[in-house]
Amino acid sequence: METHVCRCYENGERAKQQLASIKGEQNRIKAEQSRLATMQRRAVQAHARTEVDLNAAIVSYSQSLCRPFFDSLREVLPVEIRDMIYADLLSIESSDSKAIHNHPDNHLNIFPQAPHQFTDPYFIQTAYVGDEARAELLNLIYRQHFQKCEYDLGVESLHALGTMDTYDTGLKPLRVVRDLTLCWAPDQCEPLRDPEFTSDKTLAGTPWRLCFEHLLSVEQKAGFRFKLEVILGLY
Numbered sequence: 001m002e003t004h005v006c007r008c009y010e011n012g013e014r015a016k017q018q019l020a021s022i023k024g025e026q027n028r029i030k031a032e033q034s035r036l037a038t039m040q041r042r043a044v045q046a047h048a049r050t051e052v053d054l055n056a057a058i059v060s061y062s063q064s065l066c067r068p069f070f071d072s073l074r075e076v077l078p079v080e081i082r083d084m085i086y087a088d089l090l091s092i093e094s095s096d097s098k099a100i101h102n103h104p105d106n107h108l109n110i111f112p113q114a115p116h117q118f119t120d121p122y123f124i125q126t127a128y129v130g131d132e133a134r135a136e137l138l139n140l141i142y143r144q145h146f147q148k149c150e151y152d153l154g155v156e157s158l159h160a161l162g163t164m165d166t167y168d169t170g171l172k173p174l175r176v177v178r179d180l181t182l183c184w185a186p187d188q189c190e191p192l193r194d195p196e197f198t199s200d201k202t203l204a205g206t207p208w209r210l211c212f213e214h215l216l217s218v219e220q221k222a223g224f225r226f227k228l229e230v231i232l233g234l235y
Contacts, residue, residue, distance in 0.1 A: 073133070079136070143176055147180060158215050163214065174218055
């Protein structure tokens with residue numbers, strides 16, 4: 001009987017020791033996991049700081065190269081040659097051009113944005129290109145991509161092109177386009193869309209009179225051509 005009790009006691013002690021050992025190992029593992037998590041967090045933070053510093057260096061270096069480059073272009077090349085260079089730098093796919101037509105207010109979103117800023121494209125920022133080159137680049141984009149308007153807005157396209165100034169540059173597309181063709185389907189020609197002729201505000205758009213006032217307010221330009229097209233099955 002005493003032998004059995006002793007064995008039970010010894011087994012209990014061994015179990016306690018094993019349990020204590022297991023708990024100690026668990027604590028050690030938790031401490032190690034905590035240490036590794038801290039190291040990982042510090043590594044991520046260090047990487048983020050390094051990335052921020054690297055991006056800042058890239059931006060600074062890019063600006064130091066781009067600004068003199070665009071300044072030199074304006075000094076030594078005529079505007080016709082500069083336009084050819086700008087056109088090559090800002091060439092876009094046809095699918096992107098169609099996206100511009102469908103959403104004129106978002107036309108600059110298809111161009112590369114400044115790194116990790118997601119705001120303005122490079123050529124909108126004077127730190128990269130300067131005020132003069134920025135105006136020339138926007139002028140070219142407007143002339144290239146807004147000549148033929150196949151918008152769902154119909155005549156309201158004139159209002160969009162006459163007022164759109166996404167980046168507060170003061171340059172409106174309608175004032176630089178030389179050859180403007182406005183296309184829309186017959187169902188967009190209904191006078192009911194003009195709030196002057198309908199009481200249904202859900203159908204009403206911008207007054208046509210205001211849309212054409214934007215067009216008439218543009219100063220006379222040599223060779224300017226404006227054409228309206230009504231096309232069946234446009235959309």
